[in-house]
Structure formats: structure tokens, C-alpha cells
Amino acid sequence: MSLKAQIDAYNVQKEAKLPADVLALMDTTNEELIAQHIKNNALQVGVKVSNFNLSNHNGENIELTDLLNKGPVIISFYRGGWCPYCNLELKALNDYLPQFKTQSAQLIAISGQLPDETLSTTQKNALEFDVLSDVSNKVADQFGLLFTLDERIQALYTQFGIDFEHYYGDKSYKLPLPATYVINQEGIITYAFLNEDYTLRAEPADVMAALESEHK
Template sequence: MSLKAQIDAYNVKKEANLPAEVLALMNTTNEELIAQHVRDNALQVGQKVENFSLVNHRGATVELSKLLANGPVIISFYRGAWCPYCNLELKALNDYLPQFKAQHASLVAISPQLPDETLSTAQKNELEFDVLSDASNIIASQFGLLFTLDERIQRLYTKFGIDFEQYYGDKSFKLPLPATYVINQSGIITYAFVSEDYTLRAEPEDVLANLKSENI
């Protein structure tokens, strides 16, 4: 099943289970964020990515340049373990990991979650790739992905029991847009999916197609 089909199925359940006013608020704030065109500031195909290093869910330092020495790198920016769309995406990418590796590609996921929370994300979703902690959204900011969660949604998520200070170590409510990149060994972006709409995610099959096209 495609990731989009999985997301569509989840949306049906969400619409059946959440009150109409909650759904309306989610839709309104999502549309307002889309209208801000935050993704216009994001890195795009053809641009170069500067080297960076982050700590993974096991406490080890992962450096982009060292990954690129072995092949292209797929980077998935996600919001957090509390986000069902993020979990669906991470699991879908994990399912494609053998095919990514067949193209000599590495896969990492990045969020501003604290290291303990990235460990929980990896364990919860049985992920077999590195989940990196981007404290204070330093790398997300370099990629031009950063935005501040709408105050109405902040209050709603707090009512849902989502403790942002627990997940991120602060209450800035700054998050990265969902984004997926493929970076070639020269550090150049060959594939970029960036969306202000948090319900839309890159299809792993499209990522794989990009890797194959670059290897021709």
C-alpha cells in the first residue's frame, strides 16, 4: 500500500473520531500556514547542503560528510513521535530501506526532539536507520524549514496531552515543515519534497525512483 493510501485511510478515521470543531480548527490553521509560503525559503533541487553532525538515538554522532562518502543520503525531517503522519512516513521509509541500500543510499530522519525522545521514536516504529536529534532546530533552520506552530493549535495539542517541553526541551513551539531530501555525493540536492501541509508526505517510491535515475 502506498504511503498516500495509508494517510488517506488514517484521515478517514480521524474525521470519524474527532469533533467537527476540532477538525475545522485543524483545517483552518493548516490552510493559513500553507498561505504563508514558508517552503519558498527551503533548500531546493540543485542547491548544496553544508556539512553537519547530529547525535542519533543511540547517542552516537552522525556526520553528513561521512555518510556521503559511501553514497547518496536521504533526509526526512519530521515533527515528532506524537504526529501520526510522521509515524506513518517513518514506517513507510523503513519498509523501503533495503531498496534504498541497494542503491548505496543512507537514510536518516531528523526532528528537534531530545535524544531520549528520538530513541522512543526509533523503538516505537522499529526503525532500522538513524533518527537524529536536531536540538533547537539548528539544521532545520539551515534548510529553511522552520515555522512556529499556531497558538490555537498549541492549545489544542496541549489539551491532547502533548507535552512539548518533554519532547523538545522548550516551549518555543518551533517545528520543521515535513520535508524529504536526496543529496548526492557532491552534497547537491537531487530530490526535494517540502510541504506546509503536514498531511502530505513524500512517497518512498518517488525517492527510490530519484536514486535509480541518478545511478543510470
């Protein structure tokens, strides 16, 4: 099943479970975020990415240049382990890992979560790739992906029991746009999925196609 089909199925469940006013608020704030065109300021195809290093879920230091020495790098920026869309995406990418490896690609995921929460996300989804902890969102900011969550959604998530200080170590309510990049071994972005609508995610098959096109 495609990731889109999985997300569509989840959306049906969400609409059946949540009150109409909550769904309306989510739709309104999502449309307002889309109207800000944040993705226009994010790193795009053709841009060279600066090196960075972050700790993975096991506390090991992972550096972009080390990964690029092995092959192209896929980066998935996700909001957090509390986000059902993120979990669906991470699991879908994990399912494609054997195919990504046929292109010598290195897959990593990045969020602003604290290391313990990054580990929890990895274990919960049985992920077999490095999940990195970008505390204070420095790398997300480097990629131009950061935004501040609408105050109405902050309040709604608090009602849902999502404690941002627990996940991120602060209450800045800053998150990255969910984004997926493919970076070639020269450090150049060859594929970028960017969308302010957090319910839309890159299809792993499209990521794979981007990797394969590099070798044609």
C-alpha cells in the same frame, strides 16, 4: 499499500473520531500555514548542502560528510513521535530501506526532539536507520524549514496531552515543515519534497525513483 493510501485511511479514522469544530480548526490553521509559502525559502533542488553533525538515537555522532562518503543520503525531517503522520512516514521509509540500499543510499530522519524521545520514536516504530536529534532545530533552520506552531494549535495539542517541553526541552513551539531530501555524493540536492500541509508526505517510491535516476 502506498504511503498516501495509509494516510488516507488514517484521515478517515481521524474525521470519525474528532469533533467537527476541532477538525475545522485544524483545516483552517493548515490553510493559513500553506498560504505563508514557507517552503519557498527552504533549500531546493540544485543547492549544495553544508555539512552538519548530530547525535543519533544511540548517542553516536553522525556527520553528513561521513554518510556522503558511502553513497547518496536521504533525509526525512519529521515533527515528532507524537505525530501520527510522521510515524506512518517513518515506517514507510523503513519498509523501503532494502531497496534504498541497492543504490548505496544512507537514510536518516531528523527532528528537534530530545535524545530520549528520539530513541522512543525509533523503538516504537522499529526503525533500522539513524534517527537524529536536532535540539533547538539548528539543522532544520539551516535547511529553511522552521516555523512556529499556531497558538490555537498549541492549545489544542496541549488538550490532546502533547507536552512540547517534554518532547523538545522548551516551549518555543518551533517545528520543521515535514520534508524529504535526496542529496548526491557531491552534496547537491537532487530531490526535494516540501509542503506546508503536514498531512502530505513524500512517497518512498518517488524517493527511490530519484535515487535510480542518478544512475541512468
